[in-house]
Amino acid sequence: MAQKYSLNVNGKVHSVDADPDMPLLYALRGDLGLNNPHFGCGVDQCGACTVHLDGRPIRSCTTPISTVRDAKVVTLAGLGSPSSPHPLQTAWVEEQVSQCGYCTNGWIMTAAAFLRDKKKPTEAEIKNALAGLKCRCGTHMAILRAVKRAAAMMG
Amino acid sequence: MTKIEKSAAFSRRSILKTGGAFVVSIGSPIGLDTLLGINAALAQGAKPPLVPGELSSYIAINADGSVSAFFGKMDMGQGLHVAVGQMVAEELDVPFGRVTVIMCDTASSVNQGGASGSTGIQTGGRQLRVAAAEARRVLVEMAAEKIGVSADQLTVTDGVVHSKSDPAKKASYADLIGGRYFNVPLEWNKQIGNQLYAPGKAKPKPPSEYKIVGQSINREDIALKVFCRQDFVTDISVPNMVHGRTIRPPVAGAVPVKVDESSIADIPGAKVVWEKAFLGVVADKEWDAIKAAHKLKIEWSNAAPPFPENASALYDHIRKAPVRMRKVEKENGNLDEAFRTATRVVEAEYEWPFQSHASMGPGCALVEVKDGQATLWSGSQKTHYARDGVAAMLGMPPEKVRGIWVSGPGAYGRSDAGDAAMDAAVLAKAVGRPVRVQYMRDEGTGWDPKGPASIHRARAAIDAAGNVVAYEFASKAFSRLDVFSNESKPHDSLAGQLMGVPLKSGDAFNVPSETYEFANKRTLWETIPPLLDRASPLRTAHLRDPVGPQIHFASESFMDELAAALRIDPVELRLRHLKDPRDIAVVKAAAEKSGWVSRPSPRRDQTGDSVTGRGIAYAQRNGTRVAIVAEVDVDRRSGKIWARKFTVAHDCGQIINPGGLKLTIEGNIVQGTSRTMWEEVQFDRKNVTSIDWLTYPILDITEAPETIDVVAINRPELAPTGAGEASMRPVAAAIGNAIFDATGVRIRRVPFSPDRVKQALS
Numbered sequence: 030m031a032q033k034y035s036l037n038v039n040g041k042v043h044s045v046d047a048d049p050d051m052p053l054l055y056a057l058r059g060d061l062g063l064n065n066p067h068f069g070c071g072v073d074q075c076g077a078c079t080v081h082l083d084g085r086p087i088r089s090c091t092t093p094i095s096t097v098r099d100a101k102v103v104t105l106a107g108l109g110s111p112s113s114p115h116p117l118q119t120a121w122v123e124e125q126v127s128q129c130g131y132c133t134n135g136w137i138m139t140a141a142a143f144l145r146d147k148k149k150p151t152e153a154e155i156k157n158a159l160a161g162l163k164c165r166c167g168t169h170m171a172i173l174r175a176v177k178r179a180a181a182m183m184g
Numbered sequence: 185m186t187k188i189e190k191s192a193a194f195s196r197r198s199i200l201k202t203g204g205a206f207v208v209s210i211g212s213p214i215g216l217d218t219l220l221g222i223n224a225a226l227a228q229g230a231k232p233p234l235v236p237g238e239l240s241s242y243i244a245i246n247a248d249g250s251v252s253a254f255f256g257k258m259d260m261g262q263g264l265h266v267a268v269g270q271m272v273a274e275e276l277d278v279p280f281g282r283v284t285v286i287m288c289d290t291a292s293s294v295n296q297g298g299a300s301g302s303t304g305i306q307t308g309g310r311q312l313r314v315a316a317a318e319a320r321r322v323l324v325e326m327a328a329e330k331i332g333v334s335a336d337q338l339t340v341t342d343g344v345v346h347s348k349s350d351p352a353k354k355a356s357y358a359d360l361i362g363g364r365y366f367n368v369p370l371e372w373n374k375q376i377g378n379q380l381y382a383p384g385k386a387k388p389k390p391p392s393e394y395k396i397v398g399q400s401i402n403r404e405d406i407a408l409k410v411f412c413r414q415d416f417v418t419d420i421s422v423p424n425m426v427h428g429r430t431i432r433p434p435v436a437g438a439v440p441v442k443v444d445e446s447s448i449a450d451i452p453g454a455k456v457v458w459e460k461a462f463l464g465v466v467a468d469k470e471w472d473a474i475k476a477a478h479k480l481k482i483e484w485s486n487a488a489p490p491f492p493e494n495a496s497a498l499y500d501h502i503r504k505a506p507v508r509m510r511k512v513e514k515e516n517g518n519l520d521e522a523f524r525t526a527t528r529v530v531e532a533e534y535e536w537p538f539q540s541h542a543s544m545g546p547g548c549a550l551v552e553v554k555d556g557q558a559t560l561w562s563g564s565q566k567t568h569y570a571r572d573g574v575a576a577m578l579g580m581p582p583e584k585v586r587g588i589w590v591s592g593p594g595a596y597g598r599s600d601a602g603d604a605a606m607d608a609a610v611l612a613k614a615v616g617r618p619v620r621v622q623y624m625r626d627e628g629t630g631w632d633p634k635g636p637a638s639i640h641r642a643r644a645a646i647d648a649a650g651n652v653v654a655y656e657f658a659s660k661a662f663s664r665l666d667v668f669s670n671e672s673k674p675h676d677s678l679a680g681q682l683m684g685v686p687l688k689s690g691d692a693f694n695v696p697s698e699t700y701e702f703a704n705k706r707t708l709w710e711t712i713p714p715l716l717d718r719a720s721p722l723r724t725a726h727l728r729d730p731v732g733p734q735i736h737f738a739s740e741s742f743m744d745e746l747a748a749a750l751r752i753d754p755v756e757l758r759l760r761h762l763k764d765p766r767d768i769a770v771v772k773a774a775a776e777k778s779g780w781v782s783r784p785s786p787r788r789d790q791t792g793d794s795v796t797g798r799g800i801a802y803a804q805r806n807g808t809r810v811a812i813v814a815e816v817d818v819d820r821r822s823g824k825i826w827a828r829k830f831t832v833a834h835d836c837g838q839i840i841n842p843g844g845l846k847l848t849i850e851g852n853i854v855q856g857t858s859r860t861m862w863e864e865v866q867f868d869r870k871n872v873t874s875i876d877w878l879t880y881p882i883l884d885i886t887e888a889p890e891t892i893d894v895v896a897i898n899r900p901e902l903a904p905t906g907a908g909e910a911s912m913r914p915v916a917a918a919i920g921n922a923i924f925d926a927t928g929v930r931i932r933r934v935p936f937s938p939d940r941v942k943q944a945l946s
Contacts, residue, residue: 048471055471064419065412067593069545070625074877077544077593106412118410125402125843128261128851130409131416131544131593156886163877165544165594166261167854169888171847 034094036061039107049095054078056094057104065105066134075163076135080104086139105134108141117141120179128166135162140176144183152177231365236294236382237372239322240365242315243272249343249358251276251283253316256296256380256568257308258287260595262851262908263403263844264304270840271309274396275316275388277340278357285312288567288589295568297377299595300669301806302906305840307378309904315370318384322368327355376568377670391838391900398900400843405591417563417590417601418548418622425550425618426453427470428611429477430678431463432631435487435870437716439682442483448476456480457614461682461719464607466615474624489869490716499535499933502639502660505712509663509691517704522654526645530749532742534642535933536734538662538865539635541727542880545593546628547600551608552618553578558585560609563592564601569672573602576674577609596855598669598725600632606677626875631678634865635727636662638693640738644746645704652746652761654704657696657739663711664730665690666723681719689714689723694731696739697804697913700761721872722865732805732913733859737934740801740917744785745930753782754800754921762802766809766835766899771802773833773895774811785921786928793820796828799921801914807905808836812853814918818926823942826887827857827919832911833895837902846894849911853892856915858883862935 031046036053038061045060052071057063057080069077071090078090081103109115117137120126127133136159143158144150150158155176164172232238244252253272259265265285273280286292296308320340327345328335331353339348346354356362370382391397408414433439439461448454453468454476465480467473492501523529550561551574560567560574571587578585592601604621611619623631638661645654666689667676674680675688695707715722747757755775762768774780780798787797795818802811815829830853839845862881866874874880916934923941924930931944 051471055469058419059470063412064415067416067418067545068622069593070876072625072876074625075544104412105410109411111407111411111413114411121410122402122407125263125406125847127406127409128847129544129591129594130261130406133409137410156888159885162885163544163882164885165542165596165855165882167851167856167858167883168847169854169883169885170850170892172885173888 034097036097036102037099038102039104045094047094050093052090053080053092053094053097053102054089057089063104063106067131069131069163075132076139076161077132079135079138081138081142084142086142105137108137115141116179116182117144117175120175120182124171124175124178126168126171126175128168132162132164136164136172140179144176144180148184150180155180232367234292234294236376236380237370239315239318239368239370239384241294242312243319243366245357245361247358247363249282249356249362251278253283253285253312254293255285255287255308255312256293256298257304258299258565258567258589260299260565260908262848263841266401266403267305267840267844268309268312270396270399270401271313272316274394275313276320276343278343280396280401282343290568290571290587294380295376296380298567298569299565300378302908302910303378304906304908305904306806306906309840311381313388314383314386317386317388318368318370319366321384321386322366323357323360326360330355330360394900397840398842400841402843415590417561417592418545420550420561420590421620422550422552422618425620426466426468426615427473428464428466428608428619428621429473430607430621430623430627431465431477431480431482432627433484433487435484435489436721437490437718438484438487440482441485444481447481448479451476451479455615457611459610459614460684462610462679464611466611466619490720491722491867491869493869495537495864495866498537498637499639502637502712507660507710508713510708510710512706512708513695515706517654519654519656519704519706522704523645526653527648528646529643530646530746531641531643532745532932534640534738534741536638536737537934538637538722539727539859539863540629540865540874540880541596541599541632542629542882543594543596543599546623546625547604547632548592548620548622549601549605549608550618550620551605551612553612556584560585560587560605561590562587562601562605563590563595564599564605564671565595565597566602566669566671569670570602570605572672573674573677574605574609577606577679578613596728597730598633598667598671600628602671603678605671606674606679610679610683629880630872630875631721633667633723633725636664636724636731638662638731638734640735642738642742646750650750652702655700655702656705657707657742659693659695659709659735661693661709661711662714662724663689663691663693664724664726665692666714666720667725669726678719687714687718687723694735696735698739698802699764699767699804701763702761722867728855729805729909729912732803732909733856733916736801736803736913737916737920740803740914741920741930741932744799744917744921744924748785748924751784753784755780756782758800758802767802767804769897770809770811770833770835771800773897774800774813774831777833777893777895778813778815778831780813785925787925790926794818795820795926797922797924797926799918799923799925801917801921803910803914805906805910805913808834808907808910810834810911810914812911812914812918814922816919816922816926818923818941820927820945823938823940823945825861825919825923825936825941827861827889829891830889830918831893831895833897834907834911835897835899836905836907836910838900838904839896839898840904842896845896845907848907849894850892852909852911853915854883854888856912857889857919860916860919860934860936861887862937864935
């Protein structure tokens with residue numbers, strides 16, 4: 030049965046009525062009207078739905094809303110803005126990474142947490158941190174260039 | 185999600201362009217204040233009809249002097265709209281930033297064929313180029329009259345027509361026509377789609393005068409994507425909308441015989457839509473629709489399992505299957521005689537599996553039927569044709585249906601996006617509310633139309649002097665067109681077939697696209713019937729570079745086998761038989777840039793478990809030429825291949841945007857490597873079992889190449905040809921040839937998964 034949940038998303042608190050097992054993704058998209066993250070697989074395999082939960086990248090497509098509790102949710106839209114971009118957003122534009130762009134959440138949100146914790150990573154470390162994320166258009170080369178560029182910007 | 189309050193809203197474009205197209209007929213100005221008013225303008229008859237033979241169908245000068253270019257093709261992620269904007273800005277002599285390319289809305293563009301065969305620039309851009317040139321010509325003539333200087337004494341700088349000798353004598357485009365429509369006929373060739381061509385009297389500029397074409401201008405939409413300011417088709421919603429999900433059978437070909445609606449009675453608003461073999465559910469909330477689709481109790485008919493035992497058994501099926509159509513595409517000399525008298529014959533057979541689009545997100549579409557009109561929002565590649573298909577499905581005339589393209593979650597041909605549009609139409613008609621359909625991942629991979637599986641046989645005759653005197657290449661395969669790519673007919677959709685319209689599988693394959701000259705040569709293809717004649721998860725359709733990767737994997741692997749049999753260098757063999765100078769140039773450029781050292785393959789100087797090799801492959805595609813050198817690392821113990829470096833020489837004639845071209849080629853190489861290394865649709869007798877990213881793996885970022893070097897050969901004097909697919913087709917052969925060079929072992933079946941490589945090497 031539907032219950033009331035309070036969600037802290039990008040610094041704002043929202044109230045959502047939902048089944049306890051409804052994945053967070055559907056609250057963010059359907060109830061809060063955010064056009065990110067995206068549904069890619071629903072089975073934790075691609076990353077298109079990635080958001081930060083208290084700074085940790087998680088897959089919102091398999092995270093039941095009832096488990097979120099008072100954790101702070103940050104989506105790609107909350108990571109930065111055109112006037113105050115996250116270095117990865119800047120790097121993504123400068124390297125012209127995206128083709129269809131549907132996978133962007135996974136790469137940027139995962140890389141943002143990784144670069145926050147790991148300064149001056151090697152290429153191998155970057156690749157390992159991003160392993161498992163999917164990009165079907167094959168923009169892997171540009172993704173790696175952008176993450177390296179952002180890493181340099183973040184010192 | 186963006187809530188669209190008015191079904192005619194252009195959510196994306198209103199971000200891209202706030203100026204709007206304030207355009208009305210010359211001489212009959214009617215005040216229209218937003219781009220949303222295009223429909224109103226049509227209704228008032230103020231605009232010339234939206235037909236291919238009118239300049240206003242392509243170009244409008246807005247009141248502020250900005251330019252709207254209406255384009256009947258769309259960008260699939262390679263920045264096509266930027267390139268086309270450059271071509272338009274160049275011809276009009278306006279700054280690039282002043283042009284907005286408005287893509288694939290049936291209310292504002294004519295049918296230029298949508299995304300199709302990498303023709304975005306080749307035919308789509310060509311049309312916008314001549315339209316823009318004609319617009320400039322007309323504007324200069326208007327200025328001549330207005331300022332009293334003859335047209336040949338005028339030039340244009342940044343959208344201002346002025347006298348060459350006295351720049352003070354001038355008139356801006358905005359002054360001349362801003363906010364009003366061109367009313368200028370073009371010489372339309374009476375074709376629609378890719379073949380549409382409608383030039384005016386003006387000749388486009390000579391390339392020597394280009395200032396904007398040839399520059400690496402960035403895409404503006406990447407910022408919109410990373411700051412979440414742009415909707416994907418999956419983000420569109422309209423008032424009163426419900427979410428739909430379709431339900432596919434556990435055995436391909438089975439149909440529902442009993443559906444227990446009470447099994448979902450506890451899900452708020454959930455409804456079943458069951459028409460013939462079509463089964464779907466809708467609910468107000470997306471999660472409820474998903475739950476209802478899972479929970480609905482269904483009894484399915486007892487269908488005979490339609491497929492071979494597994495993906496490996498498929499090739500025997502193809503070998504034994506009856507030939508439905510045989511076509512010899514090219515033949516010269518007397519092949520049979522040459523083989524009879526040959527000193528030596530080299531032959532080989534290659535195999536390529538079914539492959540899935542497996543787009544990043546499963547197919548999605550939204551259909552609204554309201555007040556005798558319908559609107560389709562779709563990310564598919566054929567907005568105009570899809571509009572016709574949805575109209576047919578709804579039983580409405582096409583002119584009552586508007587198709588709006590919104591960027592989707594990846595598109596590489598006729599994907600599940602085309603089926604989603606038809607499913608949304610069926611559901612919307614049944615429930616009387618707007619329906620948004622997005623498939624689940626198992627449908628996105630399991631039930632999308634597939635690239636066809638194939639076998640390819642090649643043989644060559646060698647005479648006593650070691651010359652190749654005859655060559656034959658024959659493919660036997662599933663047709664590439666069980667469902668046609670253009671989406672205009674219900675029989676080309678799952679929904680149509682489920683509702684009883686018989687499948688009309690067309691016969692189409694292809695032959696290698698190369699210019700090797702042999703005294704005796706024959707290339708041909710044969711198609712076989714589909715495994716299941718209706719609503720099949722293994723139905724075929726166009727997948728990026730349709731049948732190019734499989735054919736050129738075989739043909740370019742075979743050229744390498746021939747070189748090895750003759751003990752000559754693989755580049756040397758190709759150069760001996762190629763006569764076309766542009767083909768020769770790409771082969772030489774790739775070899776030179778990669779530091780190719782002439783020697784036969786395989787190399788014999790390596791011991792141990794880690795070995796490396798290099799391989800070359802070349803192909804043409806609709807005028808574009810590509811040669812690729814792949815360098816691979818092979819771990820003999822694990823069978824793991826790392827395609828470490830690619831050198832790509834690419835000649836697509838005139839280059840419009842070098843930066844965009846480079847990124848497009850990179851995407852092709854990586855996706856091509858993925859298809860080569862991992863991709864194979866698995867199935868059992870009952871159904872496709874590749875239903876997610878574990879059962880349909882693609883290339884991981886940890887396996888990405890270290891380097892992709894691109895040598896882009898620019899030929900400004902030649903018309904531009906496509907780059908969206910050409911560089912994908914030689915990838916598999918280049919990798920396979922490199923594996924052979926490293927190991928001496930030839931792998932003739934894709935994908936080169938570690939297990940298969942290990943087995944081949946043992």
